[in-house]
Amino acid sequence: MGIFTRSIVSRKPNESMRLIVTTFFGVVFGFLIGLCFPKLSLTKFSLSTSILTAIDFKYTEYTKLGPSSSTHVSHPVGNNGSSANVTLRKIWVPSNPRGAERLPPGIVRAESDLYLRRLWGKPSEDLTSKPKYLVTFTVGYDQRKNIDAAVKKFSGNFTILLFHYDGRTTEWDEFEWSKKAIHVSVRRQTKWWYAKRFLHPDIVATYDYIFIWDEDLGVEHFNAEEYIKLVKKHGLEISQPGLEPNKGLTWQMTKRRGDREVHKETEEKAGWCNHPHVPPCAAFVEIMAPVFSRDAWRCVWHMIQNDLVHGWGLDFALRKCVEPAHEKIGVVDSQWIVHQSVPSLGNQGESLDGKAPWKGVRERCKKEWSIFQTRFSRAEKAYLKEINSTSR
Known part of the structure; x- marks a missing residue:
């Protein structure tokens, strides 16, 4: 019993010392990691930004002559980290259909069709x-x-x-x-x-x-x-x-x-x-x-x-x-x-004022004829008047 008791007492200081040392090294290691983490994060962020900038540059670069708005940016060139001023042109093609002026002409499909297509397979084989x-x-x-x-x-x-x-x-x-x-x-x-x-x-x-x-x-x-x-x-x-x-x-x-x-x-x-x-x-x-x-x-x-x-x-x-x-x-x-x-x-019409549906449809037809003739005549007269006024 005496030997067992002395053994327990003698271990306690050793275990305490080991715990203190372990805790100390853990705090120091965590502190060092904390100091390194912002640099690591910044490095990754810079790398991602560089990649995205390169992709964006490749997509927006446009050399076709014509109206455009330009932005000057510093873009890294080569492996030595040197940089050069590059002009990025926002695409603006007046000859594109209305609403598509900002698209590269090669992607514009101004016309469509009524051809039926499959939901599977290659589009080229539809x-x-x-x-x-x-x-x-x-x-x-x-x-x-x-x-x-x-x-x-x-x-x-x-x-x-x-x-x-x-x-x-x-x-x-x-x-x-x-x-x-x-x-x-x-x-x-x-x-x-x-x-x-x-x-x-x-x-x-x-x-x-x-x-x-x-x-x-x-x-x-x-x-x-x-x-x-x-x-x-x-x-x-x-x-x-x-x-x-x-x-x-x-x-x-x-x-x-x-x-x-x-x-x-x-x-x-x-x-x-x-x-x-x-x-x-x-x-x-x-x-x-x-x-x-x-x-x-x-x-x-x-x-x-x-x-x-x-x-x-x-x-x-x-x-x-x-x-x-x-x-x-x-x-x-x-x-x-x-x-x-x-x-x-005519039978798709509705009966109004006691008239048969087809009569109402026929009256609308005749009324539209008169309206169309009036509109066309006025449009031509207005155009001729404008032409005459500008030619003087």
Whole structure:
């Protein structure tokens, strides 16, 4: 017992000394680490900043001549840490589309398309073919059989786009072609409302010709590929198929001639044309089944008014978009259609003041015609006045 007791007492001073020494060295080591840490952190920060500066420099450096704002910075050059003044140019390219002036031109894609793409695989392998033409129909489901017959007249060279004014889209999947078509659905809207909002020239720029057609057209005597050949042959920028004379005919100009491929002028009632080269005697097609070249559509789209949705009056103004209009606007007689005059869109109106829905729609059409004519006349007069004032 005595030996055991002395052993315990003799260990305590040794253990205490060891604890003191360990604590001391721990404090000293921690102090040294604390002194070194800010330098280490600063070194890492400086390295990161250098890398980011180099990346930013490579991205923003722009040597193309033109307006730009410049910033002078000191940038390290070489391994010896020397530095040199470098001018960084913020990209500003006035020739880029509006809103994209700050982008490098090589990344700008100002135009798009309506080609359908996959969700997998390589983007470069998405498209097995690229249709050259676009055909749109503004439709209600009740006219599905008529549209089915019409779509079958258009080959695989055409993208099919349906604008649904009745909100019914999934039902069209009964037709195999519908599964590959593009469907846009907004209730109670006209084809010109759709065209203004979904057929911007930069969106349809990949198509050589754009067909903007009604749903009530009989196409038994029509072939789209042959139609395109005739349009190209006769240099038509704006055109339409001839109309069967015995039904749905309003103007002599759109009446089918049985003795020719194409006609570009006609005779109308006395007093209707103040010159043989102006509508409705020439440079005129109706808005039920127009076909536009890419360049003509770019002009026509800008002429369509946002609030005038029926398009009445456009047909008399289309000549402003091509020159000479009486040579580049015409009717294709050998590929003709029948206007069935189905008042389906008229039934989408509402009854006001005891009037039938279609009457209210017809009144709006006539009112829009007058508004459009007034706007166009005032715009031309204002422009001519401005030109005359600046030329003095």
